[in-house]
Amino acid sequence: MSASAPAGFVYRPALVSGDEEAALVEAIRRLEFSPVEMRGQVARRRVVHFGWRYGYTTGKIEPGPELPEFLAALRARAAALAEATVEDLAEALITEYPPGAGIGWHRDAPAFGVVVAVSLLTPCRLQLRRAPKTPLATFALAPRSAYVLTGTARWQWQHRIPPVAGIRYSVTFRTLRTEPVGLSRSAAASPGRSERWGVWGAISGPPMC
Numbered sequence: 071m072s073a074s075a076p077a078g079f080v081y082r083p084a085l086v087s088g089d090e091e092a093a094l095v096e097a098i099r100r101l102e103f104s105p106v107e108m109r110g111q112v113a114r115r116r117v118v119h120f121g122w123r124y125g126y127t128t129g130k131i132e133p134g135p136e137l138p139e140f141l142a143a144l145r146a147r148a149a150a151l152a153e154a155t156v157e158d159l160a161e162a163l164i165t166e167y168p169p170g171a172g173i174g175w176h177r178d179a180p181a182f183g184v185v186v187a188v189s190l191l192t193p194c195r196l197q198l199r200r201a202p203k204t205p206l207a208t209f210a211l212a213p214r215s216a217y218v219l220t221g222t223a224r225w226q227w228q229h230r231i232p233p234v235a236g237i238r239y240s241v242t243f244r245t246l247r248t249e250p251v252g253l254s255r256s257a258a259a260s261p262g263r264s265e266r267w268g269v270w271g272a273i274s275g276p277p278m279c
C-alpha cells in the first residue's frame with residue numbers, strides 16, 4: 071500500500087534549465103567534498119556545507135564558509151519556492167551521490183527548519199513515511215527539479231533516497247530553526263507564514279542529517 075504526499079511536501083519540476091544545471095555541476099565538481107561519518111561508518115555520499123556546518127557525530131551546527139556566488143541565483147529561486155527570503159536560507163548543503171549511494175531514513179536535524187532540495191544529473195526516487203512499517207509515499211525526482219519539506223512532511227515524516235543509478239548532486243538549502251517553536255525571525259514576524267514553518271514533533275527513529 072502506498073501513501074499520498076504528506077502536507078508540507080511540494081515538488082517542482084524544472085526549477086533550473088539544462089544550461090544552468092551544466093554550470094552548477096561544473097562549479098560543484100571543483101568543490102572539496104568531505105566524507106560523512108556517523109557512528110563509525112563512512113557513508114558513500116560526500117558533502118560540502120556552506121553558511122553553517124553540521125557535526126554528524128555531535129548533531130551541533132556552527133558557522134561555516136559563506137555561500138559561494140555560483141549558488142546565488144539558485145538560492146533566490148529556492149527561497150521563492152519555499153516562500154522564504156534569501157537570507158532565511160542560511161545553509162546550503164551540497165551532496166554528491168556516486169552510483170549506488172543513497173541516504174537512509176531520517177528527518178533533518180532539528181537545528182534546521184524548512185528544507186528545499188534541488189536535484190542535478192541522475193534522476194532518483196524520494197520516499198517518505200510517517201514511521202517505520204507505515205505506507206510509503208514515493209516520488210520520482212527529475213534532474214533540475216526541487217522539492218520543499220515544511221510542516222508535517224518536514225517535522226513528522228521521515229524521508230530517504232534509495233541508491234542512485236548514476237552520479238547525482240543535490241543542493242539543499244535550509245533555514246535555521248532559531249526559535250523554540252521552530253520559527254525563524256522573519257517567519258515569526260509574518261504570522262501568515264508561521265504555521266508552515268512547523269513545530270518539531272516528538273523525535274524518534276533513525277538519526278538526523
Ligand SMILES: O=C(O)CCC(=O)C(=O)O
Pocket residue numbers: 163165173178187229231240242279
Ligand atoms: O539528496 C536529497 O535530496 C536529500 C538529502 C537529505 O535528505 C539530507 O541531506 O538530509
